[in-house]
Amino acid sequence: MIEQENMGPVVQTKVINRKMSVEIYGQFMNGKMVNRNVSIDGELKSNPFFEEVMNNHDHYQNLYDLIGYELVMRDGFAFIRTTESNDVREELVRTIQGVLLVLFRGVMELGFTMDVLLKDSAGLSNLHIEEIGKAQDKIEVLLACGMKTGTLLEHIRKLELRSIAYRNGKGNLVLSESGAAFFNDLLSAGDLDV
């Protein structure tokens, strides 16, 4: 039998999980957000990839710094970006912001509060999204943002693909932490020059 005596302080070494690192790399390079929480089978759970990035932030920051990206770690989500100007990249930003603003405006017009998009227990149903997408001003904005074909419901898929929004247990659309961050940026911005 082995007995242990004089248990002293134990220093735990942080080790990057290679498997997770590979999957995180794939998500980041495909322009996906890694959010703090992720919906699994309709239930909101802590995202292990986000925990991995958060616990080994310095490692990952160095890693992406070496390959020419900046690891952006904000409250509740992470993604990588580059400062190099790129038309395709700017078009993507235009698309995402356009769809989000159309959604926000539509939610207000329907008489909801923004909580419908921000709370996992609520969410915006496809019926309401279709209703928003039918309005003429929304169609015009989507067109001007480069979305020449397809309905709002189809454009919403782009948000889901990039983990900016997800479907909750009821199948309704809810903004993830990264989507909510855009709304928070909108709130915290100074008065806009209209």
Place this chain on the structure above:
Amino acid sequence: MFVKTDIALIKMIENKSIFLDLIDHMDKVGEGEEVRTVMYEKKLCGLLDKVAPMPNAKAREIPAERRKLESALSVENLQRSGLVIQIDKARGTMVFAPFVIEMFRHFDGTRLRHLNSADYELIRASFNRLYEVFQNLPSMSSDDIGFKEQVSVLRKEIRAGVSKMKECVDALQGRLTHLGEIVDKMRDDDIDDVSKAKEALGEIHNIYLRNILPSLQFLGEHTDLKGSRPALTALTNIGDFLGQYGHERLASAVYYSVESIRSYRHDISIISKSLMRYVQQSEMHRKAYDRIEQAWNQLYGEVKALHDGSLKDNVLPSNHPVFFRWNTFSGLSVRRFDGKIEWPDENHRLMLTEHLRTTLPNIKISTGEIHQVIGQTNETGSLRRQRDARLLAIGKLVDSWEVRSTCDAYIAMHEHLKGRLDGYELTDLLMSIGWLRKREGLVLIPRFERCELTTERETLCYYKLQVETEHD
């Protein structure tokens, strides 16, 4: 048919729902104490139909219950019995006696009237006026009839002030509990719920501005008012003044009433604090609405500016400043990347290695000394010795096997070992083949012929090994 006041009042109380609805409407519309006659009659008709519906159009078949109720609650009867004090046929309005409305308000705390700044101002002004009256009285003797009258007025005003404050606090608590429940129970994805909650938040906001803040101001004793003094200060001054002229008991009564009114400040403060959550929620909704409206107007304005009739591609350039106001997603990667590094999920050895690599450093490493406890056996060492002894025994048995040429070494070893080795298993057979390979004087030649060896409990699949002696 004239119905007496007490009977009419009892009928009204028995059917209080329509009067409570009327009070709600009065508070909502803000038309003071006036009620539209048509609205009352319509509600009365609804009530009559509900209580005793008309069987057909003939008047003589009107049910007695309906007739009695209609007689008691008709506008004309209410006026005759003094429960309605005014009917304005030109404007189509009627006014209930104030005590009737107050009575119904007391039936439900949520409908009690809240004091607003005008009410508080009246109370404050009356206390200030009384202070000035006492100062200018020619005699402060308790026998003086003028002094007695003013003391009577003072008591009446204090009673009115205290009761109004109590009523106001009760009303606020009741109303806010009701409104708070509407907001808290709201389902965010139900438009009706959201609409009700928005109304409730709006009302809470109004109550905060029109009732709570004025009440806190009224109860504040250090408020600087031009040419006047706060209500409680005026009352305290009256008490001091009365004390100076030897009316200590009266002064004490005034001081007690000051303390009584002052105690409501605590209640109002608690209501105010609990209200702040809803006020902030309302503010957040308003702010969100404003910001989204601004952002949308700006974007939509730019989109409209594109429509110049030139039939060109009406797309905003991706580097347009309107998209650079927020940098939430700027620089986001768009590369479609198919991971060249694929994690070998199928390879369990690599999975285990990776698992050990990441978890082992986190296992607590002992810094203690290791020693064997006296009197205990080392189970691990014992097992190892047993295993080594068995291996040696198998080796000896293989050495004792008489070498001969055979087409299947497995069968030969199986036949040799099964009677000689205790607890023989097919794993022992595999060990024996290992020993056999090391034995000199024979050669094992693989034969690509798959065979099966079955015992009671185990089955071994193997490829035949042919044994050839060196003499062959």
